[in-house]
Amino acid sequence: MDHVPDTPRLRIAQLANFVGPVSGGMKVAINALGRGYVAAGHERILVIPGEQDSYEETVDGILVQVRAPKISPHYRMIAQPWRALDVLDRFKPTSIEVSDKWTLSPAARWARKRGIGSALFSHERLDDMLALWLKRQFGVEAVVGALNRRLSKNFDTVVVTSQYAAEEFADTGATLWSVPLGVDLETFHPSKGEPPALTGSPDEVVELCYVGRMSHEKSPELALDTALELHRRGRRVHLTMYGTGPDVEALRRRAGDAPVTFAGFVDGRDEVAARFARSHVSLSVCPAETFGLAVLEALASGTPVLTSNQGGGVELIDAASGASGDPDPASLADAAEELITRLGPQTRQAARARAEQYSWDRSVARMLELHHRLNRKEKQG
DSSP: OOOOTTSOOOEEEEEESSOOTTOOHHHHHHHHHHHHHHHTTOEEEEEEEESSOEEEEETTEEEEEEEOOBSSSSOBOOSOHHHHHHHHHHHOOSEEEEEOSSTTTTHHHHHHHTTOEEEEEOOSOHHHHHHHHHTOOTTHHHHHHHHHHHHHHHSSEEEESSHHHHHTTTTTTOOEEEOOOOBOTTTSOGGGOOOOOOOSOTTOOEEEEEESOOSGGGOHHHHHHHHHHHHHTTOOEEEEEEOOOTTHHHHHHHHTTSSEEEEEOOOSHHHHHHHHHTOSEEEEOOTTOSSOHHHHHHHHTTOOEEEESSSSGGGTOOTTTEEEEOSSHHHHHHHHHHHHTTOSHHHHHHHHHHHTTOBHHHHHHHHHHHHHHHHHHHHHO
16 A cells, blocks of 8 residues: 555554454454555654563554553453653554553543544444353443443544444444455465265265364354264264464364364464365354454354354355354254355355455455544544
């Protein structure tokens, strides 16, 4: 993406928590957008938590790590927001993009006091995510609604990636900016692998995969239970679960001696692409996913997707490239049974064609349009 000479050069600060070595979709999105900003001729400052304060100039912009405590074996969170705000004072961005609704939300007030435009990037839908964690809906909507109204008031714009994500901010007064995310169509490609051909023999095994964090908010147990239901029905399937997280051991116990393999975290996007491409069906069934990068990555690899009919993932598939069901094992297993009957080269082609509608260039262009608007707001103010 080339820089347009007659547009001002922007200095965009991206702030995020929970970005670490094993981070998934949010990290992919932040970095893909950031690289796009730099490629378009703008400056990018990425502010994330780290073991200690550090500063590094990279080809993808300036990386600033703020000393922050660990809140889990793999993730840190900036517990003292002023440390991140000091970074903003140092680099004086023209606009800020905050991918956190918790400790980094004070950046909105920092920006407003200085007449700088601010955008909250909503990577998760808090009401449904907390309901999954707490296993109840009662009381969650009121708490999350109050938080979202406050965030909507403080930030100039809230970026949403799907209609499902936008629904959380209904009646909050938020100014919404829709930005569907993209997928690396070169890395994730059907040429990276191919599953065993299916001829209809009763002895054939359908290879299923789950790629994601092994934690409640991603619903890995629903993917596992769907595979277990298929196995119980006599369908010959094998599920490989890729990823790590706090629920791994519980999931192992849940799987018992069923045909399930826990492969752990896969390092390297090329290897992830190969694992997708060698699977017949990818299970991305979380009903609280606001977008679903794993859905797009599977589709781009030529792998059809089974997803929940709730959440953002279902917005990414069509009738030719996947299937969906209610977020319970029986309904999803029914949908999987139907999808399995039509697996073949045409389904793989349809999956790839669907993914090709989503490129990072489009996402970057849409975000840059927003940052230019925020920059004009600053100058007009």
